[in-house]
Amino acid sequence: MDHLIIVTGGSAGIGHALLATAPEPSHRITVSRRAADDVAPGFIEADLAEPRSWARVGDVLDAVATEREWQRITLVQAAGTLAPIGFAGEVEPGAYERNLLLNAAAPLVLGHRFLGAVSHLRCRRELVVLSSGAARKDYPGWSSYCAAKASVDRWVSTVGAEQQQRGGVRVLSIAPGVVATGMQEVIRDTDARDFPEVERFRALHAEGALLEPAAVARALWGVLDDEEPSTGATLDLRDRIR
Numbered sequence: 001m002d003h004l005i006i007v008t009g010g011s012a013g014i015g016h017a018l019l020a021t022a023p024e025p026s027h028r029i030t031v032s033r034r035a036a037d038d039v040a041p042g043f044i045e046a047d048l049a050e051p052r053s054w055a056r057v058g059d060v061l062d063a064v065a066t067e068r069e070w071q072r073i074t075l076v077q078a079a080g081t082l083a084p085i086g087f088a089g090e091v092e093p094g095a096y097e098r099n100l101l102l103n104a105a106a107p108l109v110l111g112h113r114f115l116g117a118v119s120h121l122r123c124r125r126e127l128v129v130l131s132s133g134a135a136r137k138d139y140p141g142w143s144s145y146c147a148a149k150a151s152v153d154r155w156v157s158t159v160g161a162e163q164q165q166r167g168g169v170r171v172l173s174i175a176p177g178v179v180a181t182g183m184q185e186v187i188r189d190t191d192a193r194d195f196p197e198v199e200r201f202r203a204l205h206a207e208g209a210l211l212e213p214a215a216v217a218r219a220l221w222g223v224l225d226d227e228e229p230s231t232g233a234t235l236d237l238r239d240r241i242r
């Protein structure tokens with residue numbers, strides 16, 4: 001089967017696990033600063049916190065979507081960061097800007113380009129954005145991340161309503177749960193002054209309660225193989241693991 005899979009943030013963590021567990025056969029591409037040669041022969045090098053990279057990545061999406069007659073095209077936007085962890089008004093302004101550009105703006109701009117690139121195609125088309133429970137809960141120290149994930153969820157539900165009217169692309173926002181990746185290591189290393197809930201995350205780790213990236217990835221591919229949920233849904237993957 002000709003299945004094109006593009007994962008932003010495919011070089012590490014959940015994105016890497018998604019590429020490693022992707023349905024076979026498929027043509028796999030990561031969009032990230034580092035390559036992921038072990039799981040994806042395709043590499044679009046991009047710093048997605050830099051707005052000037054977005055048009056270039058969008059042009060590649062356009063080109064690759066039509067380079068052959070794919071039977072299925074999947075874009076998963078997994079690139080993300082918590083940095084800088086700390087209170088608004090206290091962290092470094094440039095890092096705060098980069099957080100919002102990567103977590104909030106890039107998924108919407110690239111999602112928009114993806115929909116434009118595949119709108120005229122009749123194959124199975126899927127767009128997934130990785131969200132977080134932080135979209136719905138306040139975590140002092142993560143203000144840019146919480147706000148970014150909330151904006152992603154709103155974008156997905158709005159675009160999903162559009163795709164029901166015309167377009168036919170399945171657009172989903174998926175919160176993966178607490179997953180054993182580099183992002184969680186960064187959380188556990190943070191000072192409680194910058195992230196007052198840090199002890200809860202250290203305790204989850206000590207209890208062995210973190211989800212494995214491969215289990216999360218398999219559950220996500222399972223969601224895409226189910227007919228439900230329908231386009232525009234925001235869902236929590238924890239209900240589907242274990």
Ligand SMILES: NC(=O)c1ccc[n+]([C@@H]2O[C@H](COP(=O)([O-])OP(=O)(O)OC[C@H]3O[C@@H](n4cnc5c(N)ncnc54)[C@H](OP(=O)(O)O)[C@@H]3O)[C@@H](O)[C@H]2O)c1
Nearest residue numbers: 009011012013014032033034047048079080178179181183
């Ligand atoms: N882990 C969790 O517990 C958890 C919980 C809820 C939601 N999530 C979400 O799940 C997604 C994946 O998280 P993760 O835990 O797998 O994170 P991770 O292990 O830290 O990996 C982050 C990925 O994002 C890419 N990335 C970071 N900054 C980038 C930039 N400026 N430009 C391009 N790519 C960039 C990295 O690639 P390069 O460094 O090569 O660029 C890497 O592949 C994120 O959207 C995160 O918000 C994770």
